[in-house]
Amino acid sequence: MLYTVKDVAELAKVTIKTLYHYQKIGLLLPCKVSEAGYRLYGVAELERLQQILFYRELDFSLEEIKPLLEDGNNRGGILAAQKELLLVRKLRLELLIQTIDISMNCETKGEKMKPTDMFQGFQNEDEWKSALAEQDDYLKKTYNYDLIDSSPIEAKEMNESALEALHFMNGVADALRTGKKVNSAEVQTLIQTHIAFLNAHGHEVNRASFAAQTRFFLQDDFHCSMLESQQIGLAYYLCLAAESHLQTT
Amino acid sequence: MLYTVKDVAELAKVTIKTLYHYQKIGLLLPCKVSEAGYRLYGVAELERLQQILFYRELDFSLEEIKPLLEDGNNRGGILAAQKELLLVRKLRLELLIQTIDISMNCETKGEKMKPTDMFQGFQNEDEWKSALAEQDDYLKKTYNYDLIDSSPIEAKEMNESALEALHFMNGVADALRTGKKVNSAEVQTLIQTHIAFLNAHGHEVNRASFAAQTRFFLQDDFHCSMLESQQIGLAYYLCLAAESHLQTT
DNA sequence: GTTGACTCCACCCTTAGGGGAGACTCTACA
DNA sequence: TGTAGAGTCTCCCCTAAGGGTGGAGTCAAC
Numbered sequence: 001m002l003y004t005v006k007d008v009a010e011l012a013k014v015t016i017k018t019l020y021h022y023q024k025i026g027l028l029l030p031c032k033v034s035e036a037g038y039r040l041y042g043v044a045e046l047e048r049l050q051q052i053l054f055y056r057e058l059d060f061s062l063e064e065i066k067p068l069l070e071d072g073n074n075r076g077g078i079l080a081a082q083k084e085l086l087l088v089r090k091l092r093l094e095l096l097i098q099t100i101d102i103s104m105n106c107e108t109k110g111e112k113m114k115p116t117d118m119f120q121g122f123q124n125e126d127e128w129k130s131a132l133a134e135q136d137d138y139l140k141k142t143y144n145y146d147l148i149d150s151s152p153i154e155a156k157e158m159n160e161s162a163l164e165a166l167h168f169m170n171g172v173a174d175a176l177r178t179g180k181k182v183n184s185a186e187v188q189t190l191i192q193t194h195i196a197f198l199n200a201h202g203h204e205v206n207r208a209s210f211a212a213q214t215r216f217f218l219q220d221d222f223h224c225s226m227l228e229s230q231q232i233g234l235a236y237y238l239c240l241a242a243e244s245h246l247q248t249t
Numbered sequence: 250m251l252y253t254v255k256d257v258a259e260l261a262k263v264t265i266k267t268l269y270h271y272q273k274i275g276l277l278l279p280c281k282v283s284e285a286g287y288r289l290y291g292v293a294e295l296e297r298l299q300q301i302l303f304y305r306e307l308d309f310s311l312e313e314i315k316p317l318l319e320d321g322n323n324r325g326g327i328l329a330a331q332k333e334l335l336l337v338r339k340l341r342l343e344l345l346i347q348t349i350d351i352s353m354n355c356e357t358k359g360e361k362m363k364p365t366d367m368f369q370g371f372q373n374e375d376e377w378k379s380a381l382a383e384q385d386d387y388l389k390k391t392y393n394y395d396l397i398d399s400s401p402i403e404a405k406e407m408n409e410s411a412l413e414a415l416h417f418m419n420g421v422a423d424a425l426r427t428g429k430k431v432n433s434a435e436v437q438t439l440i441q442t443h444i445a446f447l448n449a450h451g452h453e454v455n456r457a458s459f460a461a462q463t464r465f466f467l468q469d470d471f472h473c474s475m476l477e478s479q480q481i482g483l484a485y486y487l488c489l490a491a492e493s494h495l496q497t498t
Numbered sequence: 499g500t501t502g503a504c505t506c507c508a509c510c511c512t513t514a515g516g517g518g519a520g521a522c523t524c525t526a527c528a
Numbered sequence: 529t530g531t532a533g534a535g536t537c538t539c540c541c542c543t544a545a546g547g548g549t550g551g552a553g554t555c556a557a558c
Binding site for chain 2: 003011012013014043046047050053054057075076079080082083086087089090093094096097100101103104107108112115116118119122123124176177179181182183218219224225228229231232233234236237239240
């Protein structure tokens with residue numbers, strides 16, 4: 001199956017101009033050219049184009065992309081790398097959304113915002129990712145921040161907690177997105193593990209207090225909007241999941 | 250408090266060049282210039298820069314940004330709009346990640362992927378958003394059929410009921426998306442009106458039975474997935490909103 | 499009063515295409 | 529068989545959002 005420029009353009013939502021440009025710089029060559037000079041693309045070219053577009057979405061320059069795709073038969077590895085990068089970007093986006101939430105909050109209350117806080121999330125992704133490991137701004141992204149700040153803990157421990165919380169919230173958000181029921185084994189196991197982790201790290205939490213806490217989040221602007229900006233509906237899903245967990249005594 | 254170009258550049262993670270550029274095109278002017286010609290920025294300028302950067306992150310051109318910021322004292326509204334756009338982008342990113350997942354799956358299994366599926370998520374955000382809306386409409390209709398089909402009613406009535414249900418679910422989903430609390434006046438009024446409507450049209454429903462019904466939806470595959478496909482989290486939000494309504498006896 | 503960091507502005511350069519022109523080619527239909 | 533209308537080719541010029549460089553003035557500190 002061969003595709004004309006128009007076909008490819010429509011499929012991949014790029015312009016014909018773009019295809020021409022990629023040909024000119026040697027990034028994506030047609031697999032065949034008709035006698036009249038018409039360019040034709042095959043499946044392999046579509047796959048290559050897909051990868052180009054993922055990298056472009058991630059703000060790689062075309063020059064940078066070229067060598068990355070040279071490794072001909074490693075499509076799987078490239079896709080995995082791209083996914084990783086997209087996930088990092090998603091996190092950064094969530095940080096930006098949080099920055100907006102905080103800004104709006106300050107705005108309505110008429111408070112001044114710390115200048116450094118106004119620009120959280122605008123760094124390069126690589127800078128940001130390395131900062132991520134240490135910076136506790138990042139912890140605000142998860143509700144754990146609050147659980148933690150009431151009983152201060154040294155930095156290393158904090159990181160581990162942050163990671164666990166991140167993992168937990170991502171897992172729950174994922175369950176919500178993929179339509180898992182609140183009483184599904186997957187979700188219940190997540191909660192159980194999470195509560196166990198908290199208890200092993202100096203927070204006394206049981207099923208009831210966890211359920212109460214997640215219900216409290218619903219009425220608390222800060223926690224609710226943090227959870228909701230990670231995934232719409234998450235606060236409500238979490239609350240009902242915790243309730244369900246409580247009932248499976 | 251005034252900031253030099255270097256201060257601002259470091260705070261906002263932009264280059265001094267960029268600040269100069271924004272000055273040249275009249276997008277961001279220093280609030281004061283020293284005798285020696287040094288540019289100094291105040292808090293208002295930082296806030297403006299923050300909004301510029303949010304829009305830039307969203308791929309607005311500087312020319313587009315300029316008029317959007319003219320409305321001097323509407324920072325709140327602008328932030329809200331920016332948040333909305335960031336959420337849309339986050340959704341698109343999730344779609345891209347899903348596309349990668351599917352691609353990787355096909356890759357390992359050696360299956361061919363449908364060419365159209367290879368490029369899900371690369372559209373413009375506005376195109377994509379309207380595509381979403383279409384799908385949404387479709388699902389709303391499906392959902393309505395279902396709400397109604399348990400007690401068959403003649404066609405005209407059905408239409409009116411369908412419209413009301415559409416309006417109701419739409420309103421609730423919107424409240425969820427815009428972060429309204431379940432006990433907010435808006436959501437509570439929606440529920441009250443909805444229950445009143447149902448009673449006026451031959452369904453005997455009260456607060457308690459409505460709450461019970463929405464809770465039942467959580468465990469019922471069919472209803473749950475109908476609601477969730479309209480808006481992730483909707484089933485859970487609706488359930489908690491109905492519960493809240495029950496408690497405001 | 500000198501050194502090193504900071505700042506100004508001007509000039510040219512780049513990237514990833516977009517616009518449009520002029521000419522060729524393909525498909526459908528009469 | 530002719531022709532209209534859509535599709536395609538290449539070429540040239542243009543743009544947006546800065547980056548690089550460089551010469552010259554300015555600041556703060558020792």
